[in-house]
Amino acid sequence: MIPRLPSYPMPQPSAFPGNRAAWTPDPQRAALLVHDLQSYFLNFYDTTQPPIPDLIRHVQALLDHARRAGIPVVYTAQPGDQTPADRALLTDFWGPGLRAEDVQTRIHPAVAPQPGDTVLTKWRYSAFKRSPLEEQLRAWGRDQLLICGVYAHIGCLLTAAEAFMLDIQAFLIGDALADFSEADHLQALRYGAARCAQVTGTAALLSALTPAGAGQWTPERLRAELARHVDLDPAELHDDDDLLALGLDSIRLMVLVDTWQADGLPVTYADVAAAPTLRGLLERIGAGAPA
Numbered sequence: 551m552i553p554r555l556p557s558y559p560m561p562q563p564s565a566f567p568g569n570r571a572a573w574t575p576d577p578q579r580a581a582l583l584v585h586d587l588q589s590y591f592l593n594f595y596d597t598t599q600p601p602i603p604d605l606i607r608h609v610q611a612l613l614d615h616a617r618r619a620g621i622p623v624v625y626t627a628q629p630g631d632q633t634p635a636d637r638a639l640l641t642d643f644w645g646p647g648l649r650a651e652d653v654q655t656r657i658h659p660a661v662a663p664q665p666g667d668t669v670l671t672k673w674r675y676s677a678f679k680r681s682p683l684e685e686q687l688r689a690w691g692r693d694q695l696l697i698c699g700v701y702a703h704i705g706c707l708l709t710a711a712e713a714f715m716l717d718i719q720a721f722l723i724g725d726a727l728a729d730f731s732e733a734d735h736l737q738a739l740r741y742g743a744a745r746c747a748q749v750t751g752t753a754a755l756l757s758a759l760t761p762a763g764a765g766q767w768t769p770e771r772l773r774a775e776l777a778r779h780v781d782l783d784p785a786e787l788h789d790d791d792d793l794l795a796l797g798l799d800s801i802r803l804m805v806l807v808d809t810w811q812a813d814g815l816p817v818t819y820a821d822v823a824a825a826p827t828l829r830g831l832l833e834r835i836g837a838g839a840p841a
């Protein structure tokens with residue numbers, strides 16, 4: 551009952567509507583919602599064509615950052631073979647829905663849940679309906695919901711609207727959504743920005759979620775700082791050298807971790823002790839492999 555969905559260019563932040571609210575995403579208040587990115591819903595697109603590759607790439611970036619920053623990740627996924635009683639009026643609009651086959655119900659493998667993520671069963675357009683989402687957010691002490699996934703003008707927008715009515719600040723990540731058409735996508739963003747949500751883009755959101763000091767710890771600065779503490783010239787410190795074996799003592803390591811944490815880096819002493827190399831540290835803070 552869902553039509554074949556056309557390719558259209560992923561809306562760019564320059565085309566996003568102006569926001570009525572002025573909410574600031576906060577890594578201590580936010581949870582990331584990956585909305586219904588199941589193969590069933592994506593397979594109505596040619597997933598090799600826009601907007602899907604951008605959608606997947608942006609959701610991957612959001613997931614990587616959220617998991618590194620300790621922002622809870624929540625997925626919603628509809629069950630297959632829903633009974634008529636469970637599905638109720640959805641059947642009148644969308645037919646019987648997903649079959650209970652992994653090839654339909656699975657979250658797209660490129661953005662699959664990982665240990666520590668939360669996966670909620672989705673029963674209605676809004677992710678809050680017949681779900682513990684609200685209770686879970688309250689339990690986490692989080693009142694911001696960062697929304698990505700499909701479909702923008704249906705479940706993503708209505709979840710944002712219900713969040714708004716629950717006094718939860720909803721952020722529609724405009725270039726990490728997909729919809730039935732470009733017009734539907736843009737209309738969802740316009741409605742959200744004007745009535746119930748903050749519209750943002752992936753890059754701007756990730757920047758806003760990255761504490762100010764974090765960007766100061768470039769790979770080069772980290773290499774120089776670590777080399778200094780093991781009496782080496784930076785060029786002599788190799789990416790996979792064991793820093794503890796080179797003489798970095800535990801007290802010094804704790805001081806370094808305190809400094810990095812104060813600058814907003816999502817790194818703990820245990821992280822470094824588990825992978826005491828420059829490469830391990832850079833991967834942990836999301837700076838990728840050393841230059």
Ligand SMILES: O=C(O)C1=CC=C[C@H](O)[C@H]1O
Pocket residue numbers: 552628640644645646647648674675701704705
């Ligand atoms: O089959 C369904 O349940 C649906 C199809 C398309 C969009 C709706 O949000 C979803 O409920």
Ligand SMILES: CC(=O)C(=O)O
Pocket residue numbers: 586591628674675676700701702704705706
């Ligand atoms: C995909 C879907 O279930 C929704 O948009 O609500």
